[in-house]
Amino acid sequence: MIQQKTILKVADNSGAKTVRCIKVLGGFKKKYAKLGDLIVVSVQQLRNKSKTTSKVKKHEVYQALIVRTKVGFKKPNGFSSYFSENSVVLINKQGNPVSTRILGPVPKILKKKQFQKFISISAGLI
Template sequence: MIQQQTILKVTDNSGAKTVKCIKVLNGFNRRFAVLGDTIIVSIQKLRNRARLTSKVRKGEVHKAVIIRTKNKTVRKDGATLNFQSNAVSLVSKQGKLIASRIIGPVPKVLKKKKKIKFGTLSSGFI
């Protein structure tokens, strides 16, 4: 579960390394976000190699989709799913991906939430 002030890793090639959650979208006074939800983030750190060619700048505000969380997620078939870290992928204001590649697999929850583009840019679904 992701809430305000949570530091998250960025798992795409947009140039950002870490971001901080500012606001959880989709609901009035909503406190937590789970896999597949959209949040608003502020960029905290950039990758060293990508400082000059980065598509984003430090301090900018963007939308992001949650791809991985440390919190366990239970599927309908009884399988549990959890990851080592909390991770997001940056999205533009119009809802299009900023990056051209996502590092690592993404959960099948994103397929159900009509974010199929994430699966094509990643190494596959879990």
């Protein structure tokens, strides 16, 4: 579960390394975000190799889609899956991904939530 001021890793090649959650989208009383939710984030760190060619800059504000959480999620067949880190993918204002590639697997739950663009550029599905 992700809430305000949570530090998250970035799972794409946009140039950002870590981001901080500013706001959880989806209603004014919503405090926590889970897998597949949208949040507003601020870039905290950039990757060392791509500081000059980065698509993002430090302290810029973006929307992000949560693709991995430490809290497990249940699959329809009864199995539950866990990830070792909380990570997101950055989104621009039009709702498209900032990056061209997502590193690591993405859960199939995102297919039901109409995020087909993110599944097509990801490394694999769980």
